[in-house]
Amino acid sequence: MANLTAALTALPAFLMVSLLLLAAVAYLFRDWERTVAIIAGVYTSGLAFWFWRMDLSQPTQMLLGRPIQLVAPLTVGDFTFQVQTLNAPVIALGLAMGAAAFLLAARASQGHTFVPLGLTLLAGYSALFMAAEGPLAPTLLTPLFLIGLSAVSAFILQAGRVGRVAGPLRLLIPPILAFPFILVATWYIDQIALNPQDNQPAQMAALFIAFGYLLLLAPTPLHSAQTSSAETAPPVALTLATLLYQLAVLYMLFRTISAFPFVVQDAPLASWLEWAGLATAVWGGIAAFGAVHAGRLWGYSALHDWGVILMVLATAGARSLPLALFLLGLRTISMFTAAAGLSVLEQQTGGLSAASLRGAASRLPWNSAAFLLGGLGLVGFPLSAGFPGHWAAFQIVAETDWRQAAVVLIASGGAIFSYIRLARILFGPLANRSLLRERPLSAAMAAAILLISVSLALAPQLLDGPVSYILSAFNG
Amino acid sequence: MEQLFAGLDFFATETGVLIIMAVIGLMILTWDWRVALAGLVVVQTGVAAMGVARTGLPAQWAGVQVAVMLIAAAMLAISAVQTPTSRSLRQAGNWPLRTLAVVLIYLAWRTIDVTIPVPGIAPDMAGLFTWLGLAMLLMLGLSDNPLFSVVALLLWFIPAQVAVAGIVPHPSIFALIGGLELLVTLTASYLILVDRLPAAARRPVMTDVVFPDQEPKDWGVTDDAEEVVDALPLPGFVQDMVDSGRAARRSQPPALPAPNSAAPALPLPPGGSENGETISEQTAAKEQG
Numbered sequence: 096m097a098n099l100t101a102a103l104t105a106l107p108a109f110l111m112v113s114l115l116l117l118a119a120v121a122y123l124f125r126d127w128e129r130t131v132a133i134i135a136g137v138y139t140s141g142l143a144f145w146f147w148r149m150d151l152s153q154p155t156q157m158l159l160g161r162p163i164q165l166v167a168p169l170t171v172g173d174f175t176f177q178v179q180t181l182n183a184p185v186i187a188l189g190l191a192m193g194a195a196a197f198l199l200a201a202r203a204s205q206g207h208t209f210v211p212l213g214l215t216l217l218a219g220y221s222a223l224f225m226a227a228e229g230p231l232a233p234t235l236l237t238p239l240f241l242i243g244l245s246a247v248s249a250f251i252l253q254a255g256r257v258g259r260v261a262g263p264l265r266l267l268i269p270p271i272l273a274f275p276f277i278l279v280a281t282w283y284i285d286q287i288a289l290n291p292q293d294n295q296p297a298q299m300a301a302l303f304i305a306f307g308y309l310l311l312l313a314p315t316p317l318h319s320a321q322t323s324s325a326e327t328a329p330p331v332a333l334t335l336a337t338l339l340y341q342l343a344v345l346y347m348l349f350r351t352i353s354a355f356p357f358v359v360q361d362a363p364l365a366s367w368l369e370w371a372g373l374a375t376a377v378w379g380g381i382a383a384f385g386a387v388h389a390g391r392l393w394g395y396s397a398l399h400d401w402g403v404i405l406m407v408l409a410t411a412g413a414r415s416l417p418l419a420l421f422l423l424g425l426r427t428i429s430m431f432t433a434a435a436g437l438s439v440l441e442q443q444t445g446g447l448s449a450a451s452l453r454g455a456a457s458r459l460p461w462n463s464a465a466f467l468l469g470g471l472g473l474v475g476f477p478l479s480a481g482f483p484g485h486w487a488a489f490q491i492v493a494e495t496d497w498r499q500a501a502v503v504l505i506a507s508g509g510a511i512f513s514y515i516r517l518a519r520i521l522f523g524p525l526a527n528r529s530l531l532r533e534r535p536l537s538a539a540m541a542a543a544i545l546l547i548s549v550s551l552a553l554a555p556q557l558l559d560g561p562v563s564y565i566l567s568a569f570n571g
Numbered sequence: 572m573e574q575l576f577a578g579l580d581f582f583a584t585e586t587g588v589l590i591i592m593a594v595i596g597l598m599i600l601t602w603d604w605r606v607a608l609a610g611l612v613v614v615q616t617g618v619a620a621m622g623v624a625r626t627g628l629p630a631q632w633a634g635v636q637v638a639v640m641l642i643a644a645a646m647l648a649i650s651a652v653q654t655p656t657s658r659s660l661r662q663a664g665n666w667p668l669r670t671l672a673v674v675l676i677y678l679a680w681r682t683i684d685v686t687i688p689v690p691g692i693a694p695d696m697a698g699l700f701t702w703l704g705l706a707m708l709l710m711l712g713l714s715d716n717p718l719f720s721v722v723a724l725l726l727w728f729i730p731a732q733v734a735v736a737g738i739v740p741h742p743s744i745f746a747l748i749g750g751l752e753l754l755v756t757l758t759a760s761y762l763i764l765v766d767r768l769p770a771a772a773r774r775p776v777m778t779d780v781v782f783p784d785q786e787p788k789d790w791g792v793t794d795d796a797e798e799v800v801d802a803l804p805l806p807g808f809v810q811d812m813v814d815s816g817r818a819a820r821r822s823q824p825p826a827l828p829a830p831n832s833a834a835p836a837l838p839l840p841p842g843g844s845e846n847g848e849t850i851s852e853q854t855a856a857k858e859q860g
Contacts, residue, residue: 173741230739230743230744239744243754256765258765260717260766263758264717267755268711271724271728275727275735278739281738
C-alpha cells in the first residue's frame with residue numbers, strides 16, 4: 096500500500112490515474128452529459144495550465160497538500176514513463192485540446208460516452224508522450240500505441256449512431272498497416288551496431304521507418320477515415336480524435352528523427368512527404384469543391400490543410416518546423432471553431448445535409464458564422480485564422496517549386512467556392528419554420544470563439560509564444 | 572503444445588503453404604462470414620505451425636497466438652449472429668467478380684515477382700506473407716463491411732506477429748500485439764452491430780458496388796436482404812448453407828395477429844417497395860405464392 100501511495104506521487108502516475116478515475120466516474124454519470132462535460136473540461140484545462148507553467152527544475156511540487164514528484168519515473172512492466180522538458184509542452188497542448196472539446200460538448204451533445212472515452216484517450220496519448228523507455232525505443236512502438244488509441248477513438252466517433260461505420264473503421268487501418276514496417280526496422284538498427292562499416296542496414300532501417308511513418312501520417316489515399324467520419328461523427332469528437340492523433344504522429348516522427356538521424360539521410364522521406372502532401376492538399380480541394388454535405392466539406396477542408404502541413408514539413412530549411420507547428424496551431428483553432436458551429440447546427444437541424452441546413456443561418460447566425468469562418472480558415476481564406484499560415488506556406492513552397500504552390504492555391508479556391516455555395520444555402524430562405532433560435536449562451540460562446548479566430552487572423556504573432564514553447568519539445 | 576504443433580508440421584511444407592494460400596483465396600471468393608472466420612483460424616494455425624517448424628517460434632507463443640485468434644473469431648461470430656441478415660449489406664460484388672480480382676492480383680504478383688524481404692524468414696514463407704498482405708489489401712478494397720475489414724486486418728496481424736516474434740523476441744511486445752488484436756476485434760464487433768442493425772438493403776446495381784459512397788437515398792428495409800444482395804448464384808456449398816438457413820426461417824409460422832385486430836403492418840421507407848406494399852403484405856403474398 097505504501098509502495099502504491101509512493102508510486103502515485105510520481106507525476107506520470109498522478110496524471111494517468113486521475114484521468115482514468117475521472118473517466119470511470121464520468122462513465123457512471125454519463126447521462127448527465129452537460130455536468131460531466133463541464134467538470135471534465137475544467138479539470139483538464141487546469142491540468143493543461145499546470146503543465147504549461149510547470150517548472151521541472153524543481154523536483155517536487157505541492158498539489159492539494161500532497162507532494163508530487165515532477166520528474167520521478169513510473170515503471171509499469173517493461174515501460175517507463177517520465178515527464179521531461181521535451182514532452183511537457185506537448186502534454187499540455189493535448190490536455191488543452193481535450194479541455195476545449197469537453198467545454199464545447201457541454202453546448203451540444205457528442206454522445207453519452209464522449210467524455211469518459213475522451214478522458215481515456217487523453218490518458219493514453221499522455222502515456223505515449225511520456226514513454227521514456229520500453230522493450231524497444233518508444234518511438235518505434237508508436238504504431239502499437241496508436242492502434243489502441245484509434246480503437247478507442249472509433250467508439251467516440253461512432254457515438255452509438257446506427258448507420259455507416261466507414262470512418263471509425265478506416266481509422267484503424269494506417270497504424271495497423273504501419274506497425275510491422277517499423278518493428279522490422281529494429282532488426283536493421285541492431286545490425287548497424289554490429290557492423291558500423293556497412294551502410295546497408297542503416298538504409299534499410301531508414302526506408303522501413305520512413306515508410307511506416309508515411310503510413311501513420313495518413314495522406315491521400317489513406318485519408319478517408321477523416322472525411323468519412325466528418326460526415327457521420329459528432330464534430331467535436333472528430334476534432335479531438337483527429338487533432339490528438341496528428342499531434343502524436345508529428346511529435347513521435349520528430350522524436351524518431353532526433354533519435355535516428357539516418358532516417359532523413361538514408362531515406363527519401365522529404366520527397367515522399369512532398370508528393371504525399373501535394374496529393375493530399377490537391378485532393379482535399381478538389382473533393383471539397385464537389386461536396387455539398389457540410390460535414391464532408393469540413394472534412395475535405397481539413398484534409399487540404401493537412402496536405403499543406405505535410406508539404407511544409409518536406410521543405411528543407413530552418414523555417415519549416417516552426418511554420419508546420421504554427422500551421423498546426425492555426426489548424427487547431429480553425430477546426431474547433433468550425434466544430435463549435437457544426438455541432439450546434441447538427442443538433443438543432445437534425446443533420447448536416449444541404450436540405451437540413453437550408454436557411455438555418457436566419458435562426459442560428461453565430462454558429463453558422465463560426466462554422467463558415469472555421470472552415471474557411473482550414474483552406475487559408477483571407478481574414479480567417481488559417482490565412483497567415485497558408486500564405487507563409489505558399490511562399491515557402493513556391494521558393495522550391497512555384498507550380499506546386501499554384502496547384503495548391505487553385506485547389507484551395509475550389510474549397511472556398513464550396514463554402515460560398517454553402518453560405519448561400521445557410522443564409523437562403525428558411526426551409527424548416529419550426530427551427531429554434533440559438534440560445535443566448537450558445538450564441539455568446541460562438542461569438543467568443545469567432546473573436547479568438549479573428550484575433551489570430553489579424554494578429555498571428557499572438558501564437559509566437561506558444562509555438563516557440565512547443566518548438567522546444569519538437570527540436571529535441 | 573509442442574506435440575500439437577508437431578502434428579501440424581505439414582503446414583511447413585510446400586503443400587501446407589499452398590493450402591494456406593488457397594484458404595485465403597476461398598475466404599475472398601465466398602465472402603461469407605462463416606467461411607471467413609473459419610479461414611482466419613485455419614490461416615493462423617497454419618502460419619503459427621510454420622513459424623514453430625521453420626523460424627524457431629516457441630510453441631507456447633504460437634499456442635497463445637492461435638488462442639487469441641480463436642477468441643477474436645468467437646467475438647466476431649457473436650456479433651455476426653446477432654445481426655438481422657446473415658450476409659453483409661455492403662456486399663463486395665458477386666463471386667465471379669471476386670474470382671477475377673483474386674486471379675488478377677495473383678497473376679500480377681507472380682508476374683512482377685515481388686516479395687517483401689523479412690529478416691530471418693525463408694523466401695517461400697516471405698512469399699506467403701506477401702500473398703497475405705495482398706489478400707488483406709484486396710479485402711479492404713472490396714468492401715466497407717466491418718466484419719470483412721477486420722478479418723483483413725487480422726490477416727495482416729498473423730504474419731506480422733510471427734515476423735516480429737523472430738526479430739524482437741520480447742514477451743511483452745508479443746503480449747501487447749495479442750492484446751491489441753483483441754481490442755481491434757472488440758471495436759469491430761461493436762461496429763458490426765451498429766452497421767448491421769436494420770438499416771438498408773436493396774438490390775445494388777452491379778456497377779454501383781464500385782462507388783459505395785453513392786448509395787441511393789431511398790434504400791429501404793426488406794426482410795429478404797440476403798436474397799437480393801448477390802446478383803449471381805454463390806458457389807454450391809455456400810448456397811446450400813444460405814438456402815438451408817432461409818428454409819429453416821420460412822418453416823417457422825409467421826407471428827399471427829390477435830383475433831379481430833389489424834395486422835401489424837410495418838411501413839416501408841420510400842423506395843423499399845415500388846408499389847407501396849408493407850413488409851407484412853409482401854410476406855403474406857409470398858406465403859400464398
